[in-house]
Amino acid sequence: MNQDITDSLVRTSRPRFTGDIERIVTHEIGDDLTSDPISELVAVSPSNDVTFVKFTSQVVSHAASSKRSSAYMGAKRRDRAGKIHGQLLGLAEHAERDDFEMFVHPVVEAIRKAIRSSTEVETEGNPREILRLIRDSLLDGGWENYRRPEVRTAVCDLLDVLQSKEEVDAEDAHQAFDSLDEMELLPRPPLMPDVKEETQLSG
Amino acid sequence: MFKEQPDRCLVTAQCRFAPDIGFAPKLSAALVCGHKASKMPHWNYNPQRGLLRDPKKKTILLADHQVLQLQTMGITPWLERQERHTEVLRKMLAEYDVSECTMTHLEITAFFHLAMSHEEIVDLFFDTMIPTRDSFAPLCGTPYDAALRVFGESGDKKIEAEMMPMTADQAKAAFAGIPNIDQFREDRFESELVAWRDRVAKDCLYVKMVAELEGVKPQDVPRFFRESTEELNRRATRIVRKLKKLPLESVDKQ
Numbered sequence: 098m099n100q101d102i103t104d105s106l107v108r109t110s111r112p113r114f115t116g117d118i119e120r121i122v123t124h125e126i127g128d129d130l131t132s133d134p135i136s137e138l139v140a141v142s143p144s145n146d147v148t149f150v151k152f153t154s155q156v157v158s159h160a161a162s163s164k165r166s167s168a169y170m171g172a173k174r175r176d177r178a179g180k181i182h183g184q185l186l187g188l189a190e191h192a193e194r195d196d197f198e199m200f201v202h203p204v205v206e207a208i209r210k211a212i213r214s215s216t217e218v219e220t221e222g223n224p225r226e227i228l229r230l231i232r233d234s235l236l237d238g239g240w241e242n243y244r245r246p247e248v249r250t251a252v253c254d255l256l257d258v259l260q261s262k263e264e265v266d267a268e269d270a271h272q273a274f275d276s277l278d279e280m281e282l283l284p285r286p287p288l289m290p291d292v293k294e295e296t297q298l299s300g
Numbered sequence: 301m302f303k304e305q306p307d308r309c310l311v312t313a314q315c316r317f318a319p320d321i322g323f324a325p326k327l328s329a330a331l332v333c334g335h336k337a338s339k340m341p342h343w344n345y346n347p348q349r350g351l352l353r354d355p356k357k358k359t360i361l362l363a364d365h366q367v368l369q370l371q372t373m374g375i376t377p378w379l380e381r382q383e384r385h386t387e388v389l390r391k392m393l394a395e396y397d398v399s400e401c402t403m404t405h406l407e408i409t410a411f412f413h414l415a416m417s418h419e420e421i422v423d424l425f426f427d428t429m430i431p432t433r434d435s436f437a438p439l440c441g442t443p444y445d446a447a448l449r450v451f452g453e454s455g456d457k458k459i460e461a462e463m464m465p466m467t468a469d470q471a472k473a474a475f476a477g478i479p480n481i482d483q484f485r486e487d488r489f490e491s492e493l494v495a496w497r498d499r500v501a502k503d504c505l506y507v508k509m510v511a512e513l514e515g516v517k518p519q520d521v522p523r524f525f526r527e528s529t530e531e532l533n534r535r536a537t538r539i540v541r542k543l544k545k546l547p548l549e550s551v552d553k554q
Contacts, residue, residue: 168544169420175545261547 119151167220171263174224177211178259185249185256192244201240208232223265227255227273234282242282251280301537302375305412308500309375310478313525314405315368315389315516317398323365330363330395337388353483355492357381360483361388368392373484373496375408382529386522393518404516406528409478411471411504412540418503421465421543422446428543429463454531460510463539465503472501505543507536 122135141148184204191200212228215221231252235243242248255273259265277283302309320326324347331350335343338361342353352361358373359381370385372378378385393401414421422445426433429448436443447464466474475481475497485493511528538548 166416166420168415169417169424172424172543172545179545260545261550263544263546 117149117151119153121153121155124154124156165218167218170215170218170221174211174215174221175260177207177214178224178256181207181211182253182256182260185243185253188243188249189246192246197244198240201235201243205232205235208235220264223267223270224259226270227259227265230270230273230277230283231255233284234277237284239282239284242280248280248282251276252282301412301540302408302410302533303379305410306375306379307496308413308504309408309410311370311372311375311378312405312407312409312479313370313378313385313389314403314407315393315398315401315521316403316405317366317368317393317396317401319366320396323396326396327363327365330368330392333395334361334363334388334392337391338384351483355484358484358492359385360480362480363392368396371480371483373481379529382526383522386525390518390521393521398518401514401516401518401521403512403514404521404524405510405512406525406532407508407510408529408532408536409506409508410536411466411475411500411502411506413502413504414540414544416503418465418467421503421505424543424545425463425465428545429539454511456513457528457531458510458512459531459535460508460512461535461539462506462508462510463543464506466506468501468503471504471506472497474506475500505540507539509536 118139118141120137120139122137124135139150141150181204184207188197188200188204191197194200208228208231212225212232215225233239234252243252255276258269258273262269274283327347327350328345331343331345331352334340334352338352338354338359340352340354340357340359340361342355344351344353348364350363352363354360358377360371362369362371368389370389372385416424425446425448426436426443430436430446433443445465447462449460449462452459452461481493509532511532513524513528516524541548541550
């Protein structure tokens with residue numbers, strides 16, 4: 098955070114008072130895109146004159162924007178997929194435990210982070226879709242399925258695609274859907290009541 | 301990988317041999333032989349050193365009392381005429397009466413454009429080629445760049461691999477610093493060299509691969525260069541795939 102008092106107030110038409118305070122808050126976005134609050138306590142001494150406190154917030158996005166080529170994001174995706182793959186394999190030793198979901202939670206978080214980190218990269222849409230499918234298969238009690246080794250193996254195969262390809266195409270995403278759907282790992286949407294039929298009944 | 305980006309590679313093939321006090325007539329005889337066999341149109345000669353040049357095919361050949369060195373700008377002039385080039389070297393070694401080379405050396409330098417910024421390449425370089433940034437912090441503060449040079453053995457051959465993320469300016473300077481690069485100029489405006497320099501001058505991964513073998517007989521020189529070219533190409537492909545976190549097994553299947 099840059100705490101230097103600049104002379105920007107001098108250039109304005111507003112008269113500058115002795116006690117005016119100016120602060121520049123610089124938010125530098127790193128390559129990991131994590132959010133961190135920046136706070137500063139400014140003591141304003143009591144005075145008879147009006148005291149202007151001017152905060153200028155400046156977002157420096159260079160670091161984030163310069164690390165955004167699709168080739169780079171592809172490499173990062175392969176790296177993350179590899180780590181998730183390892184985490185999934187690690188579930189095997191906890192598969193019999195009652196608190197199995199506690200061990201699944203970090204996997205879900207890792208998948209969420211991987212999705213978030215590639216949100217703005219157009220070329221990573223298909224990998225994101227595969228990760229979303231895997232994430233969805235883990236939610237709402239879906240983790241119970243992951244006690245079965247054949248499920249873990251099938252999902253690891255999907256992660257292999259993310260790990261081994263320079264570009265993941267739509268066909269890979271479709272195959273991932275089919276594979277998870279075939280094993281009944283995807284959550285089913287609740288059935289909508291047949292409005293027409295209900296109307297007839299009530300009438 | 302060299303074959304995928306042929307216009308960003310430079311090749312140096314070298315045969316070293318024991319010097320002989322009576323080298324002067326042998327040198328000129330070897331140059332005459334090399335000139336005929338290679339059909340390179342331009343030559344330059346002084347009693348210590350001879351040079352054959354074919355700027356259009358981006359090839360030069362240098363000879364002195366203990367080295368024969370063939371250089372090409374781009375890997376295509378090397379691959380397309382490899383048999384002829386190595387045969388020229390073999391014939392010239394015969395003119396020198398060399399029974400065994402003290403060292404045969406193949407060096408392929410590449411400025412691989414990976415469609416990534418220098419910053420990105422550096423970021424991937426840590427944790428793929430070398431340990432993470434954090435582990436270097438006690439040694440040099442926050443690392444922002446890195447280079448790696450590894451020496452190894454493959455059978456009888458010695459292999460050297462040097463890799464370094466480069467900014468456009470660094471690549472430009474490294475290209476200008478390549479030995480004998482000015483000999484490739486085609487005309488007084490050096491348009492070809494300028495085009496090369498501009499092509500190379502991008503954020504890139506600089507890779508220098510070297511294969512060396514001692515005691516190669518002249519008749520085995522073509523085989524050494526043929527096998528080493530393939531091997532270095534395979535290893536360079538692995539370097540790039542490793543940096544991009546792609547599996548290496550597919551390279552071995554090729």
